[in-house]
Amino acid sequence: MGNRLSAQTNHPIYDFVTDNTCEYYGMQRIEDPAICQHAASQLVGTDSIQEAYTFYDRDTWTNTGRPNGCSYHKFGNIEQWHHEHEETCDVNGFAGCLCVVPPKYGFVSDESCEFYGMERIEDPSVCQEAASQLVGTHGIEKGYTFYDRDTWTNSGRPNGCSYHKFGNIEQWHHNHEETCDVNGFAGCLCIVPRFSFVADKSCEHYGMERIEDPEVCQEAASQIKGTNGVEEGYNFYDRDTWTNTGRPNGCSYHKFGNVEQWHHEYEEDCDVNGFAGCICKVTSPSADNGIKAPMRATPRWIDVSFSDVHPFQTNADVTLSQDSDGELVVDGELQVRGCGSGSSSSFGIIVDDFYYPKERWTKIRYTIEFVSGASSCYSLFGDTHYGDFADGADFGLTTLSVIDNELTVGSFGGEKKLCNNEKSNFLHLINGVGNKGFLRVEQSRDTSVQRAGISSGFSCTSVGQIVRYKDIQVMYWR
DSSP states (O other), X not given: OOOOOOSEEOOOEEEEESSSOTGGGTOEEOOOHHHHHHHHHHHTTSTTOOTTOEEEEETTOOSSSSOSSEEEETTTEEEEEOOOOOOOTTGGGXXXXXXXXXXXXXXXXXXXXXXXXXXXXXXXXXXXXXXXXXXTSTTOOTTOEEEEETTOOSSSSOSSEEEETTTEEEEEOOSOOOOTTGGGOOEEEEEOOSEEEESSSOTGGGTOEEOOOHHHHHHHHHHHXXXXXXXXXXXXXXXXXXXXXXXXXXXXXETTTEEEEEOOOOOOOTTGGGOOEEEEEOOOOOSOSOOOOOOOOSSOOEEOOGGGEEEEEESEEEEEEEOTTSOEEEEEEEOOOOOTTSOOEEEEEEEOOOSSTTSOOOEEEEEEEEEEOOEEEEEETTOOSSSOOOTTOOOOBOOOXXXXXXXXXXXXXXXXXXXXXXXXXXXXXXXXXXXXXXXXXXXXXOTTOSSOEEEEEEEEEOTTOEEEEEEEEEEOOO
């Protein structure tokens, strides 16, 4: 059996790309003129899309030389194309394409997340993130209350992350298999996968899309390996010369350990001639049941959440939490003094390239708050001199621009590294151990550094000092 994908997911948001294709940036092209017009209405005024644009449905164009899907031209035209040629979004001077950003979370009102081809949520922090994104849809009240039900062991409650009409978002950890509407619960919040697997029929039969790009086929295989019988050590083949019948359509897996991309024009089932099945692309919902306003089109700042970061620490305790708006908060509690030759403290987070799978974020904004305690010496904003970092540690942050300086003691002149006993040193004990205010900064990333993020190192520290990162955002922009 394949997966059923008829449950409601969170409504689509749109974005704009100026080159390559929507798929290249991990999004989906728009093939419906109604959705094209809706995307334009949401992105108007951004990316040079004029307020007075004109829409054309180019349903008779069959030649090359035009983008795929929904495009914008600097002459002021939004155009929906239906031709079958693969073209880039900037072909012949076009400004770019309007794309659908795949949803991250969905909601089901019965059965289970797995029944609808999604994944249950088992992490309370992810449950809270999903609720913050779905609030205002599917009956989820804006003033909901979150509970982590980690002591419940009985039956009678949904699996994973649930919503109840009493206004509760609840994370369950019991081992009983229950439906999402058990005992009057409204439903479950689920993770929407980008790719899925079907063992018979076709991707389209199960409400998904076949994969026709060998690069996307490889990306999909890398995400689902270890599931559905797909071996970790599979081999990939792009079968671009096969023109006969007897092979699945799109991206397939064979029990011999082969992931294969097929380009033939015959309609075949995914289990033809003993194939294990097809790897499919999960489709975005249509815009027919209410629309959620998108974020600003690129260039724009994208919020960083729980699932996008990986904390690290030396002689520090790192805690991830959420503020009242559901935004990520990272607290580092320093555990050693670290003066002279003694060990010192450091912590930070690696921020994934989570939004565009084939691109690295290029800028980061964050607030660093000095909640309590004091240190004579510090390394901030990418410097690693203090703090017992690994030899050669490089977290990829380069330039430093201070957006807001709300320090309440001492002074700050842009120093990434400082160690002295002066009162001007805002972090020194001479300025007390209370809250010293915060700095909000923007930094560029060296994109040659694969794993980049925020780091902080300290020495000559009052044990128990707390330093906080919050309001973290990244941008993808050249």
